[in-house]
Amino acid sequence: MLELIDITKKFKQTEAVKNMNMYIGRGEIVGLLGPNGAGKSTAISMLSSLVEPTSGDVKFQNKSIIKNPQSLRKIIGIVPQEIALYEDLSAEENMKFFGRIYGLKGQKLQEKVNEVLEHIGLTERRKDIVKKFSGGMKRRLNIGVAMLHDPEILVMDEPTVGIEPQSRNYILQTVKRLNEERQMTVLYTSHYMEEVEYLCDRIYIMDKGNLIASGTKDEIKQILSLENTISIKADYWNEDFIEKLREHPQVNRMNIEEKEIVLVVSKNVNIFSEIAHLAEVMNVPLRSLDVKKVTLEDVFLHLTGRALRD
Numbered sequence: 001m002l003e004l005i006d007i008t009k010k011f012k013q014t015e016a017v018k019n020m021n022m023y024i025g026r027g028e029i030v031g032l033l034g035p036n037g038a039g040k041s042t043a044i045s046m047l048s049s050l051v052e053p054t055s056g057d058v059k060f061q062n063k064s065i066i067k068n069p070q071s072l073r074k075i076i077g078i079v080p081q082e083i084a085l086y087e088d089l090s091a092e093e094n095m096k097f098f099g100r101i102y103g104l105k106g107q108k109l110q111e112k113v114n115e116v117l118e119h120i121g122l123t124e125r126r127k128d129i130v131k132k133f134s135g136g137m138k139r140r141l142n143i144g145v146a147m148l149h150d151p152e153i154l155v156m157d158e159p160t161v162g163i164e165p166q167s168r169n170y171i172l173q174t175v176k177r178l179n180e181e182r183q184m185t186v187l188y189t190s191h192y193m194e195e196v197e198y199l200c201d202r203i204y205i206m207d208k209g210n211l212i213a214s215g216t217k218d219e220i221k222q223i224l225s226l227e228n229t230i231s232i233k234a235d236y237w238n239e240d241f242i243e244k245l246r247e248h249p250q251v252n253r254m255n256i257e258e259k260e261i262v263l264v265v266s267k268n269v270n271i272f273s274e275i276a277h278l279a280e281v282m283n284v285p286l287r288s289l290d291v292k293k294v295t296l297e298d299v300f301l302h303l304t305g306r307a308l309r310d
């Protein structure tokens with residue numbers, strides 16, 4: 001339906017996206033995962049015809065849309081990372097303002113506004129001015145605005161950054177519902193792997209402008225089929241303990257946080273007892289030692305040697 005073909009985008013010195021290919025099929029929820037600065041916003045801006053690529057092509061229904069984006073613009077809804085609302089207008093007034101820009105008016109506009117307010121759970125607060133809304137409510141309204149013209153494709157750029165868990169869940173549920181009930185196609189970018197794991201059928205993972213993995217969740221996790229991920233938890237570490245783990249020949253990668261160390265080790269190697277022993281002689285007060293279920297976060301660590309939220 002919509003695809004990026006060998007796309008590159010350069011901003012002066014920075015190559016924000018490098019030779020990227022991506023495909024979004026009708027009715028799919030596709031995830032684009034990557035840390036800050038990976039190039040996600042730039043990639044989706046090119047896919048949405050907001051930014052022109054330096055090289056490569058963007059096709060919608062097999063036709064290039066770089067020079068003729070009108071066919072796509074009619075059916076795409078874009079939820080930007082930055083909230084774009086009028087703070088001194090009410091939720092309903094904002095909706096009506098943006099609805100008119102999409103060419104809606106009269107009874108049709110009112111019906112659409114009512115329907116979308118219901119979808120985003122703001123019917124009760126429709127008359128309140130946006131200034132008084134929580135961050136999560138503003139985000140929901142921002143999504144609502146992008147839905148007024150009944151888009152077939154919704155492109156969402158990190159829609160849950162910096163909001164309270166309740167609104168975050170609400171947004172995730174809304175995306176699922178729109179996809180199931182209306183077969184809406186969704187492109188969802190995030191640096192929260194658990195969101196992408198929960199929502200998406202297929203996932204693309206970016207880092208430093210490059211696509212580093214793509215496929216279904218299971219396909220991506222297969223990348224780790226030759227390795228195990230071990231989680232070590234303790235209240236604090238000491239340098240010697242960390243150094244010993246780092247030097248261990250079976251430890252392929254490690255990520256160290258304040259209270260958890262995650263190790264990627266070769267499969268079929270049992271280094272549990274060694275770790276427990278090391279902790280004991282080096283006075284590290286272990287809380288737990290587990291083999292973790294593989295997550296997309298582990299895949300990212302495997303591919304880049306860094307945690308997703310560095």
Ligand SMILES: Nc1ncnc2c1ncn2[C@@H]1O[C@H](COP(=O)(O)OP(=O)(O)OP(=O)(O)O)[C@@H](O)[C@H]1O
Binds near residue numbers: 015040041081158
């Ligand atoms: N208009 C621009 N001019 C110059 N550099 C840019 C511009 N837009 C993006 N970049 C650079 O391109 C790289 C990728 O940025 P981009 O915003 O696409 O990443 P991202 O994965 O969406 O990250 P974030 O989650 O922080 O938005 C960054 O190094 C960024 O500084």
